[in-house]
Amino acid sequence: MSNVRCNEPPATATSSIAGKDTDADTGPSIAQFQPQQPAAPGAMPPSNKGNPCRINGVKGHQNRTNSIIYCPPLLRTNPQKDKCSAIIYFGGDVQDIPEKMESNRDNKNYIKWNLENTALLLRESFPQSHIIVVRPMRMEYSTFSCFDNFVRGNNAGIPDHTPMHFSLQHLEELLINLTKKLTKPILDQEFLHKLLAASSSKTLAGDVSCKQNNVDILQSDIYNSTSGDSNEGDLTDLLWWRENLNLDKASLKLIGFSKGCVVLNQFIYEFHYYKTLTPDDSTMMRLVSRITDMYWLDGGHGGGKNTWITSRSLLETLCRLCINVHVHVTPYQIQDDHRPWIRKEEKAFTDLLKRLGASFDRHLYPSEANSTNLYTHFDVLNRFRQHQMNIFTQQLHQTSQQPIPQHAAPGAYRSDAEDGTDNREYVADEESSVRKDAMETDAGDDAPPPISPLQEVEHNIEMHDN
Secondary structure (H helix, E strand, O other): OOOEEOOOOOOOHHHOOOOOOOOOOOOOOOOOOOOOOOOOOOOOOOOOOOOOEEEEEEEOOOOOEEEEEEEOOOEEOOOOOOOOEEEEEEOOOOOOOHHHHHOOOOHHHHHHHOHHHHHHHHHHHOOOOEEEEEOOOEEEOOOEEEOOOOOOEOOOOOEOOOOOOOHHHHHHHHHHHHHHHHOOOOOOHHHHHHHHHHHOOOOOOOOOEEHHHOEEEOOOOOOOOOOOOOOHHHHHHHOHHHOOOOHHHOEEEEEEEHHHHHHHHHHHHHHHHHHHHOOOOOOOHHHHOOEEEEEEEOOOOOOOOOOOOOOHHHHHHHHHOOOEEEEEEOHHHHOOOOOHHHHHHHHHHHHHHHHOOOOEEEEEOOOHHHOOOHHHHHHHHHHHHHHHHHHHHHHHHHHOOOOOOOOOOOOOEEEOOOOOOOOEEEOOOOHHHHHHHHHOOOOOOOOOOOOOHHHHHHHHHHHHHO
């Protein structure tokens, strides 16, 4: 079976943007919305949460290109107080766009976790951030994710890490050119339709604003309009996130899932190169200084080693950069007796970071009988989403001076040991009790309490889980 080049334009026109703009266009304009085409198998059905926007062939370092799946933020923040932030996601084997997964006999069983659904999941996890899902350059045998533009590897994407592969340069130039595509003053009709569809959101319904934390709830009736047309005011409201957009200057959170963690590992090699081997070269440190968090979600690949970084010198460099490190793992990777090196390397990675004093947290998500099937592996994405939404809810409470009990994600282990040992305290599922405390009000028995933006967030969490 031949490999699939992910950057080749797909057969359908809805998956790519026009190569050039029409000279006659003078600005963003749009005709009446046409009925949406049926969604691809496995794709999220049309909803008021907006649909991810595919942008193919985004240029990066030298001749490298990657396709991007993009979602704008759900929530508008105060631009004078809150810096623009972006989530960069690198997925695992099997994960691809819905129609590619549906066409594969085995991969269609996991189509729920396609890259577009994952983009929506991440947008709920980080509602104030731009979501950028980087599609692998190629999918070998339609299954193995190969991030050749970021890390050297074999035909199955098994990494061969080197001190320098220009992956950071590639990421920076991807962000620069993605910004240019998203903020062009003249957009072709098809691309504008995509951006409007991605921007439409009622996840936090209601025409309210949270004044305590400077969050405006974005609302639009564009898909419920009976007239079917859109005026300039609608465009301005829906595309608010394009104003002063500079993704290459945003604060960045990097997320790797499964095979995608090899990209994060390569970044650590290049951190060390720039920080230690070429200390006088500050070219890329501007980008590195904007990376605030790195998330390893159940990292692993088919090779027999180098699933986690275990070099003390590399991890010392990572610690000096003051990047927050987050590890989320399941029995699928670290309790697989057929691949014991993953457990050993992950333990060495976490123990070293704790001894070096890194800003670090680790979460182990158990499963029934510690099952090691692939569903357990993919489920870490849902667990991670719940964990992040709980954090966001806590932040809203704290900002509005409504403290709630601190808690971890349901079913997670928390590692708090400072001496390098792995003492783990299981944190029971507190979600229901926390919600109950958060929803309590001083209103009388006869009158229902008013709905706050925070309650809207919690309601959406509950509705999604149900």
